[in-house]
Amino acid sequence: MSPIDRRILTHMNWGLIAMTLLLFGVGVANLYSASGFRVDDGIAVSSFYSKQLLWGAVGMGGMLAVMLFDYRHLKSLAWPVFIVTVLLLVAVPLFGVTVYGAKRWLSFGFFNLQPSELAKISTLIIAARLLSRGGEPLDWGELFKILGICLIPAALIVTQPDLGTTLNVLLNVGGVILYRGIARHVFKTCIIALPPLIPLGWFVLHDYQKQRILTFLDPGRDPLGAGYHIIQSQIAIGSGQIWGKGFLGGTQSQLRFLPEKHTDFAVAVFGEEWGFIGNMILLGLFCLFLLAIFNSARDAKDRFGSFLCAGVFFYFFWQILINMGMVVGLMPVVGIPLPFISYGGSATIVNFCLIGLVLNVSMRRFVFKAS
């Protein structure tokens, strides 16, 4: 491990750190309100916010750890990590524990590991490594090779079943591929060939997943069942109007009309309490956060680093798009949390670690020239 160069600090992506901490702060404050519920003479708050703080602390530790070693070592670690991930994914249906009808966890006694979370990271790294070879736009051969490799974990995850994570893995890889650039004729073919394939996807979906899509298209068809989440979440956000109902003032969440309010629908609580103004600020924070990652991708010293940052960019981008899209009723209900805003232990730790990866890339921009 090379000694810490002073330039590491000067080239640190301080903007990204600031945005991350701001978002995390907003998230914890919002959780405090979101996990509260009205009791006879006041508000009782569950301990989600304090646990989230704990996860955040662990995550920041992870972030620092990720920053310590040179990210280029990941290049050689990409394959071993990927193979371990696939093995763990294979182990899930054999030894996994079933929670809520889905087998996603491996029990290690003191903690439960979710290999699909690991898969998000390892596919990012393997994709960055595979894509960093050669400089020309991707042709069919390369494209299929990369897609083929990434489809292995995706196929394993979709059977768990966990459509949200599968989509996330595939979309991340797809995003980085587009960032890297593909050959013009490949692009054209895809544009023409893909849309007719979408209806075929319908037959892959489980009944409950089809139900969600139908419900999304028409929430009124089951207002107390599947459509309930969508309707109540829009009522929560809409009733916030311009200025919101104030911190701890959201009736939809305090009176528990809003389900999943501390996890997937946390941003609905925020929208109800802080209104349009608050939402615009939060949206602005997210955009600045994405742009900070974008800066790292742009300024990276090598392909691998740039693609890693782009991967992280897409990792967050898709989650923001899908989660917020679901909460505001623009997308079907898919169990994807909003980074730093939704409660969740492993997600928070992974989020911080990935930020650490981006910071790692950005702060080592000039290190190698000097050595």
Added chain:
Amino acid sequence: MKVQLDSEGFQPPRSGLMLLQGLVALIFLVFALRFWYLQIHKGEDYARLASDNRLRQEQMYAPRGLLRDRYGMLLAENRPAYGLGLVREDCHDIPSTLAQISQWTGIDLTEITQRYERDKRKVKSFEPLILVPDISFELLAAVEANINRWPGLEIIVRPRRYYPSGPELAHLLGYVSEADEKQLQQRPELALGDTVGKQGLELVLEDRLRGQKGLRQMEVDVVGRDLTHHILRAPQAGENINLTIDLALQHKAFEMLEGQSGCIVVLDPDTGQLHALVTAPAFDNNAFARGLTGKEWAELRDNPRHPMQNRVIQSVYPPASIWKLLMAGLVLEDKVVDPKETVFCNGRYPMGNRVFRCWKKWGHGHTDLHKALVESCDVYFYDVADKIGIDRIAEFAKASGFGELTGIDLPHERSGLVPSREWKRKRFGEVWHRGETLNISIGQGFTLVTPLQIARFIGALLNGGKLLKPQILVDEKPLVQHEIPIGADARKVILKAMVDTVDAPRGTARRLRRPDAVIGGKTGTAQVVRIVGEERRKKEEMEYWERDHAWMAAWGQKDDKRYVIVVMVEHGGGGSSTAGPIVKGLFDYLFGVPGEAGADSQ
């Protein structure tokens, strides 16, 4: 550490960078627009939906006004009633819950199921549907102990009308019961399960007693627990109203009628205020407020003695000898004959091929008007009536307040009947016979009066000839309807004759005599069965239903207190022997028992 550099002077792909920037711009634009749409464009709609989610409005019951007697004794009050309600949303197994209710209460399961089916559309699924409005205290304990095993079942506490004296005032007060379909439609302020006055004063005074319901807003959470209350409109209690009734007197009168069918009116002749209005047999109006079972209702309806009937105003009887007071007025006013002129009564009065009889088999001998009243001679009135004729009698009776409603504030009053030539032609298509006029003169035949009409007429004799509206409410002023066509001199003669009926050795109401007060009276025995044979049968031999009705109309004055008392005992036989003791007992109450301490000072 050796680090391999794969591309010195790496330039990131331009299109890729543009893609990332474009995506950031896109995400901002899409969500900014969507937030604007949800929170600003549609914000008010969603705010209203959020309020609908959490705010529920609930009506608050207003206590119904209390009824008191003239001395402030409670006649009708409100008590908490414990009912069983079912919240459909929370109930998993409705049929077995209904069966359990039936088992607890003993009410037929079909009755409960019918009620459930009838009302389930009118009550929201999260509101309790009341299945049994009132359960006893003992049952309440049993139900409360087990209610957790029956989700959706709730004990509902609501005010219920309670009448402390029950049957004694049932006809006067009437009762309340749950509003029926028609009332619910007509009066939008009523909700299912609300009670309204259905009979008697509860019905007449409904608007004053009802009060105004309050409205309470509750904030509820998603499972419907109410967290905060906020009163939007406080309930306004109904008006408390005092009646002219003297509860103790009413009680006394009711006791004395017990076991008989009949009625009693006690009236203040100078104000028209009713101090007692008793009818028997009676029913318990509390049973109606509680909710009558089908069986209870059938028993009341089919009882041949008609316990639901308020006999004071809804039953009509032949006035019998009481009518002679009116006839005397007519004789005196029209001067048909000199009151001193006598008619010889030998107990018989032949007319055509019929013989009309006096009640006294061997006759009264020489009889003038005064004696005819005191000893109630029929033949005297046969004789004068034949001279007067039916047309004049009918006209005079109507002018004296018969055949018309007294205007009392109670529903379903009957006006009785004053027959006339024209009436008979219309009713039967027959001409009037002279002999019928004779029957009319002694209060038999077609003439029908209510006991209240008699009391009002006696009151007019006492108060200077004014027919007053019989009043039940203390706060109403005396209301003169019209005057009787009997002048002061004639009234004096009639009242003197009534006093002598009590005082004179041969008077028919001698048992009313008391040394400390002036008492006047007139007895009457209304024939129920036309007398065909020569002899009247002995009372005991007659079947109950063929026995005569017993009348007594009396008044008394002690110091500045005056009362009119009219008693009618159905199938009671002779007026004096059956109705007399009742009148005497009431004067004993009103004026004190003669000779006892306090009797004079009262």
